[in-house]
Amino acid sequence: MTDASDVFDRVGLTEYETTALEELLSLGRTTAPNLAEATGIPKARIYGVLDELCDRGFVKEIPGRPKEYQPKSPEEILDRAVENERQAYESFASDIEDARGEFLSAYRPRYERASEDIxxxxxxxxxxxxxxxxxxxxxxxxxxxxxxxxxxxxxxxxxxxxxxxxxxxxxxxxxxxxxxxxxxxxxxxxxxxxxxxxxxxxxxxxxxxxxxxxxxxxxxxxxxxxxxxxxxxxxxxxxxxxxxxxxxxxxxxxxxxxxxxxxxxxxxxxxxxxxxxxxxxx
Known part of the structure; x- marks a missing residue:
């Protein structure tokens, strides 16, 4: 049976990112210093970790003095993980299609020359x-x-x-x-x-x-x-x-x-x- 926490690894989170997100899901809403203290993540790293989680759409940044961070719901995290992968695939597929003409022009003649004796x-x-x-x-x-x-x-x-x-x-x-x-x-x-x-x-x-x-x-x-x-x-x-x-x-x-x-x-x-x-x- 797959452990629930394996999902974090499956979507490509680092150890620090996984630790921070799990703790946020327990705390609900907190500041970066508080999260660093609760998780043991170095204060020099905690903002970068939270920025990455925000970029992925798993955490919401709440402006203020001090700034706070709140996790999305578990359902939203899973949906966003799927959407991130879909967008990444579409970007990859688009890049490949953009390169198709040049790639074929460069390599198809080589392939055809190599295949002449088959x-x-x-x-x-x-x-x-x-x-x-x-x-x-x-x-x-x-x-x-x-x-x-x-x-x-x-x-x-x-x-x-x-x-x-x-x-x-x-x-x-x-x-x-x-x-x-x-x-x-x-x-x-x-x-x-x-x-x-x-x-x-x-x-x-x-x-x-x-x-x-x-x-x-x-x-x-x-x-x-x-x-x-x-x-x-x-x-x-x-x-x-x-x-x-x-x-x-x-x-x-x-x-x-x-x-x-x-x-x-x-x-x-x-x-x-x-x-x-x-x-x-x-």
Whole structure:
């Protein structure tokens, strides 16, 4: 069982900061000298410790002579800790996106030169874990697609993760079709999720065409810019493994033009001969 005080360590507080905040939660409101005396924190350090706790939003500074400090409620401390992490992540993600163009310009040519001697067979597949790694690669396919995206999915439950990239693709004029598994072939809870996603998708992105496969889907994933002359395209896919939990599954990435074209042919056959439009789904 996790000890309650472990939360302070989890949010990155130092030993002095943890000691000060725990004591403040007991005292309620006090001055820096009083807190230093109660905790044994050196007076030369106590103001810096309190300033850091205020900056993090865990403690409120009350002006006056002398100045006093009051802790936020335990609920507010936890909520603020989560918000701090969210803001830090968004800042990190923004910094990475800002550096993306320069980074790719600098390192992609090196990577491509180093990969020139790799045999085609070795490049057929590259695997990533299902979850955030596979969703990150899916977003990349959406962002890099120039003409078409073909999505095969049970319920598109990961729409939230790729929605921004999907919107960008549509803004660029990319043609997007989404092939869902018919809800009659889904468990009731997944069918309910699918219904919500389909409603969101069709309302937010009316340019996306949707159909429902009446047969089981042996694989799921995204096909981007397939070339019927086998000279381009990329795809991410995973095979249906109902008895394997997601955290133990892997998705396959391929840039092999022939394989991508084959996935597109599979999509077209199901789309044209084994699927129905939304109007036929009750």
């Amino acid at each position: 045999s085609p067979a070795a490049e057929l597949f590259h695997v990533v874990d299902v979850g955030e790694p596979s969703e990150r690669e899916t977003r990349r396919l959406y962002r890099e697609a120039a003409e078409t995206l073909r999505v095969v999915t049970n319920s598109f439950a990961y729409l939230d993760s790729v929605e921004s990239a999907l919107a960008d693709a549509l803004d660029r004029g990319v043609d997007v079709d989404v092939l869902f598994l018919h809800p009659d072939r889904l468990p009731a809870e997944k069918a309910a999720v699918q219904a919500e996603v389909v409603e969101r998708l069709t309302e937010a992105f009316p340019a996306v065409e949707v159909r429902f496969s009446v047969e089981r889907l042996p694989l799921r994933g995204t096909v981007a810019d397939p070339s019927m002359d086998y000279e381009g395209g990329e795809a991410i896919l995973l095979v249906e493994e109902p008895d394997v939990p997601d955290h133990r599954r892997q998705a396959a990435l391929t840039g092999n033009g022939s394989f991508v074209a084959g996935l597109q042919r599979y999509f077209d056959l199901v789309w044209e001969h084994e699927s129905v439009p939304p109007a036929d789904v009750r």
